[in-house]
Amino acid sequence: MPLFQLGLTIMPETGVSVGGSGHTGTRADNTILRDGQERPIMPASQVKGRLRHACEALVRAAGIPTCRPPNPEQVCPQDLSITNPPCLICSLFGSPWHASVLQFQDLVQESLFEAIRPGIGVERRRGIVQERLLFLTETTAPGSELFFYNAQAITGNLAAKEQALLLLAGLHSIRQWGGAKSRGLGWATLDCEARWNDQIIELDQDGKGELAEWLKTAIAS
Numbered sequence: 001m002p003l004f005q006l007g008l009t010i011m012p013e014t015g016v017s018v019g020g021s022g023h024t025g026t027r028a029d030n031t032i033l034r035d036g037q038e039r040p041i042m043p044a045s046q047v048k049g050r051l052r053h054a055c056e057a058l059v060r061a062a063g064i065p066t067c068r069p070p071n072p073e074q075v076c077p078q079d080l081s082i083t084n085p086p087c088l089i090c091s092l093f094g095s096p097w098h099a100s101v102l103q104f105q106d107l108v109q110e111s112l113f114e115a116i117r118p119g120i121g122v123e124r125r126r127g128i129v130q131e132r133l134l135f136l137t138e139t140t141a142p143g144s145e146l147f148f149y150n151a152q153a154i155t156g157n158l159a160a161k162e163q164a165l166l167l168l169a170g171l172h173s174i175r176q177w178g179g180a181k182s183r184g185l186g187w188a189t190l191d192c193e194a195r196w197n198d199q200i201i202e203l204d205q206d207g208k209g210e211l212a213e214w215l216k217t218a219i220a221s
């Protein structure tokens with residue numbers, strides 16, 4: 001089956017808070033996740049989770065039913081036979097009974113620059129700022145020179161080129177990464193270098209057209 005490979009760069013426009021409280025040795029409430037070399041990372045699990053959610057939204061918007069994890073009654077059934085194939089989303093991202101065809105890897109920020117960003121705690125019910133809730137959130141510093149990257153962020157064997165196009169469309173629909181989104185963190189642009197079956201795959205006009213046609217066929221079947 002043809003190989004899909006995607007190099008992904010996430011370029012923060014604001015600071016990105018990639019969660020994980022409970023770390024010690026920092027003043028911040030929410031610390032940045034780091035790899036073994038102390039480099040900030042965007043964890044593979046977050047990329048996978050966000051991308052699955054984004055692709056579900058696109059597929060549903062095209063009128064194709066998909067299952068709705070994690071509710072067990074609303075996910076693809078255990079019997080994923082030829083006569084009972086998984087939904088379009090589970091066929092890519094897997095289900096409790098069906099391995100994902102995709103592998104995700106952490107994105108790594110090569111630079112060690114970081115900023116302690118003062119945050120204001122808002123008591124949401126009353127909508128007022130309370131001084132005692134003043135806290136600090138450790139984030140990656142904004143700036144175009146900083147980015148999260150992995151040349152092999154997503155890899156896997158995909159039967160159809162349109163599956164690769166769906167993944168690209170999903171990625172481009174995600175505007176915010178990391179936690180603390182309500183505080184305006186995590187806005188980012190991204191850059192994808194995708195290859196499928198040794199071809200460069202781009203979500204240009206032709207790519208968008210092919211994806212739309214494929215989704216129409218998927219409704220019909």
Ligand SMILES: [Zn+2]
Pocket residue numbers: 066067068075076086087088089090091095
């Ligand atoms: Zn499913």
